[in-house]
Amino acid sequence: MELTHQQRIELHGFNNLTKSLSFNMYDICYTKTKEEREAxxxxxxxxxxxxxxxxxxxNVSDIIGAHILNIAKQDYEPQGASVTILVSEGPVDDAKEEAFKESPGPAPTAVVGALDKSHITVHTYPEYHPDDGISTFRADIDVATCGEISPLKALNYMIQSFETDVMVIDYRVRGFTRxxxxxxxxxxxxxxxxxxxxPDDVKDQYNMFDVNVYQENxxxxxxxxxxxxLDNYLFGYTKDTLSKKEQEEISHKLNKEMDEIFYGKNMS
Incomplete structure (x- = not known):
């Protein structure tokens, strides 16, 4: 249901719908030796x-029109990092109408809107296969907002902020307002x-499919x-240093890794 500006003003109390965006990105690499994996x-x-x-x-906070209240960040040993940002209601002006359009957000320019009791988090997970030469980097970003504006407006910027081979994106609207x-x-x-x-130019680069449950939002x-x-997946050298057989074997491993992540299951 699309509400007019006047209908949104006439809500009873605060708009307390919770909109949650989870953005999971994966970067795949082939690392032939232990030294390459560590590098x-x-x-x-x-x-x-x-x-x-x-x-x-x-920048995500700026795009969704939030004010930062607190930042907690940590680099971990031996690897990985986390950041959590608490944000509160941001400024509101006539550009709020833009928040309701089904279109890519900026990359990045400010989009303003009302939100409160919100947070943005990121956790990273670098890892590698013990003996198969595959290294995978995963970053999980969660943007939860309470109010009118949707965190989907920051999705375009997040995609462009990472080198991404596979993306898994979830969006859910919880609760109700009156x-x-x-x-x-x-x-x-x-x-x-x-x-x-x-954006269309990003969609052209990817195979995409949806699994939506509309009645549950x-x-x-x-x-x-x-x-x-293959050159985009080798760390520290290029495919012309490999034999044809090596190129085929490594390509198979990399594509199998991406397919398993994309379909969410192990493949023989």
Whole structure:
């Protein structure tokens, strides 16, 4: 149900719908030796350390129109990092109408709206297969807002902030708010797919499919790169240093890893 600006003003009390966006990205790499694996982990820890992640989440906060109340960040040993930001209601102006349109958000320019009792978190998980040469970096970002604006407006920026081979994106609207007559509203904006918030040039790069439960306001989109170039997955060297057989074997391992993540199951 799409509400007019006047209908939104006439809600009874505060709009306390909770909108949660979970963005999981995966970067896959082939690391032939123990030294290469350790170098890859060091690279990821440097590239996505707590300070850089804090900057990314701060920009997300700007995009959804929030004020930062508190930041907690940590780099872990031997690897990984976490950042949690508490945010509160941001400024509101005429641009709030833009928050209800099914279109990609900025990358990044400010989008303003009313929200409160909200948080943004990120956790990173660099890891590698013990003996198969595959290294995988995963970052989980969660944006939870209470109020009118949807965290989906920050999705475009988040996609462009990471080197991503596979993405798993979940969006859910929880709770309800009431209009002045007491009628419950379980969602306050129209949505039929998370893909509506992803730019066309990004969608062209990925194979995507949705699993949506509309009656429960649950939306899921999975994305996997549709172009494969082995050079983009080798750490510290290029494919022309490998034999044809090695190229084929490594390509098979990498594609199998991405397929298993994309489909959520082990494949023989």
């Amino acid at each position: 890859y982990i060091d690279y990821i820890d440097e590239q996505y350390n707590a300070d850089r992640l804090t900057k990314i989440l701060s 209009d002045v007559s007491g009628h419950k509203l379980f969602i306050d904006h129209e949505i039929n797919s998370i893909q509506n918030y992803i 649950l939306f899921n989109t999975k994305c996997k790169l549709n172009q494969f170039d």
